[in-house]
Amino acid sequence: xxxxxxxxxxxxxxxxxxxxxxxxxxxxxxxxxxxxxxxxxxxxxxxxxxxxxxxxxxxxxxxxxxxxxxxxxxxxxxxxxxxxxxxxxxxxxxxxxxxxxxxxxxxxxxxxxxxxxxxxxxxxxxxxxxxxxxxxxxxxxxxxxxxx
Amino acid sequence: xxxxxxxxxxxxxxxxxxxxxxxxxxxxxxxxxxxxxxxxxxxxxxxxxxxxxxxxxxxxxxxxxxxxxxxxxxxxxxxxxxxxxxxxxxxxxxxxxxxxxxxxxxxxxxxxxxxxxxx
Numbered sequence: 001x002x003x004x005x006x007x008x009x010x011x012x013x014x015x016x017x018x019x020x021x022x023x024x025x026x027x028x029x030x031x032x033x034x035x036x037x038x039x040x041x042x043x044x045x046x047x048x049x050x051x052x053x054x055x056x057x058x059x060x061x062x063x064x065x066x067x068x069x070x071x072x073x074x075x076x077x078x079x080x081x082x083x084x085x086x087x088x089x090x091x092x093x094x095x096x097x098x099x100x101x102x103x104x105x106x107x108x109x110x111x112x113x114x115x116x117x118x119x120x121x122x123x124x125x126x127x128x129x130x131x132x133x134x135x136x137x138x139x140x141x142x143x144x145x146x147x148x
Numbered sequence: 149x150x151x152x153x154x155x156x157x158x159x160x161x162x163x164x165x166x167x168x169x170x171x172x173x174x175x176x177x178x179x180x181x182x183x184x185x186x187x188x189x190x191x192x193x194x195x196x197x198x199x200x201x202x203x204x205x206x207x208x209x210x211x212x213x214x215x216x217x218x219x220x221x222x223x224x225x226x227x228x229x230x231x232x233x234x235x236x237x238x239x240x241x242x243x244x245x246x247x248x249x250x251x252x253x254x255x256x257x258x259x260x261x262x263x264x265x266x267x
Contacts, residue, residue, distance in 0.1 A: 017179060021209070042240035049211055099249025102219055103226060109219040112212040112248055119247055 006075045013052060013068040015060035015085075020052035023070045023083070030072050031079055034143055043120040044079070044141050050113040051083040051137045059085025059135060069136075078122075081139040089128030089135030151175040151209075153184035157192065160201075162267040167196070170260070172203040177214030185217040186224075194228045201263055202254070205236030215248060222253045235263040 011026050013019040024045040031041045052068055060066040069084035097115050101107035118124045123140040154174040162168050169192055177185060192200070202218070204210075210218075225232045235257040237245060242256055257263035 020211075039240065042238075046211075046240070046244065049209075053211060053213070097248060099219070099252055103223055103253060105223070109216040109223070110213065112215050115248070116212060116244065 006073045009072040009074075011070040011072075013056070013070065015056045015062055015064055015066050015068060017053070017056060017062075019068075020049045020056065023052045023068075024049050026070070027072055027079075027081060030074055031141075034074055034079060036079070036141070036143055040141065040144070044081075044139075047117045047120040047124070047139055047141075048081060048083070050117050051081070051139060054113055054137070055083050055085035055087070059087030059089075061087070077143045079141050079143070081141075082136045083139075084134060084136040086133060087135050088132055090126055093126075153177055153181035155184040155188040157188065160264065162199075162264045164267065166199055166267055168199045168201050168264060168267055169197040170201045170203055172206070174206040176209040176211075177207055177217065178209070178211050179213035181214055181217055185214075186220055189221045189224065194230065198230055199267055200225060200230055200232045201260070201267075202232065202234040203236050203260065204234060204241070205260075207236075207241075210241055210244070215244070215250070218250060218254075222250070226253065233257065233263050233267065235260055 009026065009030055011023055013022055027048045028041050028045055031044055055068040056062060060068060066086045071082040073080040094111055094114055097112050098107055102109050121139045121141045124137065126137050128135045152175050156172050158170040158172065160168045160170055171188055222232055232254045234254050237256060245251055245256060257266065
């Protein structure tokens with residue numbers, strides 16, 4: 001029995017803010033070719049942007065000598081994205097942001113990125129590389145079947 | 149790589165006769181947008197600018213750092229007794245603003261006309 005085929009697209013970004021938009025547009029093009037709805041493409045773009053920003057800012061600490069890898073694997077009914085950096089990964093997941101605590105100065109106004117990623121894609125997991133020198137976030141978004 | 153954020157201020161009057169200060173943004177709203185977002189807000193006179201309307205019509209990209217700037221603006225406005233409203237967000241960013249809870253502190257409207265009619 002043959003495995004379902006997947007098509008892979010890879011992009012390498014410099015660790016410089018703003019280049020997450022290259023990953024966004026690449027992912028949007030792949031998702032469009034796969035037949036994703038426009039609203040799901042917007043969800044994917046924001047999730048990938050936030051994953052790349054985390055990789056640039058926290059994983060690679062804005063070191064422009066390091067790059068962020070973005071691997072898009074298009075399967076028959078889902079798109080998997082890995083965003084890879086040279087950081088050690090996270091030991092703990094940040095708490096879900098609370099707008100009331102932010103408004104009352106009890107919580108940093110920042111810190112929405114991981115929440116947005118988890119809320120906008122079907123699966124998200126953060127994986128620390130075994131060597132302690134790299135980590136990645138894996139996102140997965142499913143292609144909804146159009147019901148006639 | 150990120151497009152520069154521009155902002156400008158307009159003074160309008162709502163159909164009900166209230167003075168409304170409109171803060172119009174253009175470009176990306178990201179970590180580099182502090183001056184255009186918070187800086188522009190901080191130039192407004194707190195004593196007279198009591199109703200503030202944020203115009204996102206010409207904004208294509210807002211990331212979590214940009215959302216944090218909007219929240220900082222809302223915190224400062226709340227502390228100054230100002231009310232903030234917004235219009236012109238795409239369907240996607242309307243969803244994102246709702247998800248992060250901004251809509252608890254800034255009501256969103258589809259257009260300037262609808263926003264002004266409600267003020």
